[in-house]
Amino acid sequence: MSFRKPSVLPGFGLTFGFTTFFLSAIVLLPLAALVLAAASMPWSELIAVVTSPRALASYRLSFGASALAATINLVFGFIIAWTLVRYEFPGRKLIDALIDMPFALPTAVSGIALTTVFARHGWIGRYLEPLGIHVAYTTLGITLALTLISMPFAVRSMQPALLEVQRDLEDAAETLGAGRFYAFRRIILPTVLPALLTGFTLSFARAVGEYGSVIFIAGNLPMKTEITPLLIVIHLEQFDYRGAAALGVVMLLMSFVVLFTINLLQAWNRQRHVRAAH
């Protein structure tokens, strides 16, 4: 038995067997069915489906709006994480707990609530509409919804890194005459860079597959405000299973690329910590 190291503890066979069986039955086999369904299509048809103008427009929107949302979260997530870590103010603990709200809140609720707030007569929409800013049923609305649901991932990735910034180094830099911004750029930014990138990537990963909160605020117009997950649903509703599977595989591959990136970033982060410890 070189497969596992010997141990006095019992239950390996039972728990390992149950885990792999259940994982295969619920997750792996269904995903294999998806890949097989797409693979059973003739290549020409597969290419035609995944590169149709409507599909390409949906990728552009899904990936573009998700990248934009992740960028917004990179900036505002950093500001929020910094505020929570560095400053004491009334209600800080409450705000800190609320950061997880978009994660705990069902996406359908986020969707209808955000649409109501930013619609023409909504609390915020009514002030934006006269300025010519239309949020509901536009790309801007999609971006806002994606920003909301992926915000906790950015803030929670950055908080621990900001905690670790060595403030004595910062103080030393300032004592030696470094300006505040110079100290930020040379001391803080290098320390938190991996965390910033991880936050960005996690936000992007969460946003790109999102469906529930987006469909309420997007106009869902083909070629304009139709995200890829919605296009998949439309294919399914027309019983075009193969077309849906083909688009599903595109999204699946994208998820794997993002996952791989996250793992690389986290490995980089760990490596830096090991080096810093020596």
Add this chain to the structure above:
Amino acid sequence: MAARLPRPPALATLQGDAATRPGQNTWGAAIVRGLFITVSLTFLAALLIAPLATVFATALSHGLEAYLVSFADPDTRSAIRLTLITAAVVVPINTVFGLAAAWAIAKFEFNGKSVLITLIDLPLAISPVISGMVFVLLFGLHGWFGVWLQRHDISVVFALPGILLATMFVTFPYVARELIPLMQQLGNDEEEAAITLGAGGWITFFKVTLPKIRWGLLYGVILCNARAMGEFGAVSVVSGHIRGLTNTMPLHIEILYNEYNFVGAFAVASLLTMLAGLTLVVKTLVERARAAHGA
């Protein structure tokens, strides 16, 4: 690993030195501080607090009575019932799975462990629409087993089994992901001592391991429950949206909302919002208990 929410740090531990640090009382520092707090609060107020407040404001916009009456609607009641049934089936199953996976992964060293962990995380990285679609491809009318199921008069898709499967898929990693790092961190010493002293495996699990991991387990279970009750995309794909029959609460919200029944839609949404709030409260309590007990 996957798109899993990183754990927040314990904020209370680092404060306290701010007031005494040199350079903290300058004008520049005060302006930066004010700016950061203002930007943070404005961003959260617009994007998070306003939508949350809107849920309750719209639900109660026609008065408390209209709010309560909306729960008398039989379709709303059946949606609530279906959501409760779904969570009651899915959460215990995924809890047992999470415990089994954590025991196998944290207590033993074996080849391919990191691959197994990554595979368990997989559902977190996949679009909910895909999570639902895989079951349509398997069990739908034009799916792999569609004809066989139809011949035997079994409906999976557009029925309860499909909803359960899709929910199980999306909530699959929650308990396991919470327990694996916790049990790895706690180590095997106490379990090994118990076994060496003659305790059986089950006794060791219930008397030694379970008390140590109970807070982490509770946290995993409530997260799993929140996601199970709130899942929209995956369930939407498999449910078929049959009113009063295969509509869960999130799906029923969509229907009411699209029918311009805003009071009804936001009344159901208010229940799910309260559930999310409760989830966060339990999470905060669990974190506090962990900080106090060190595990």
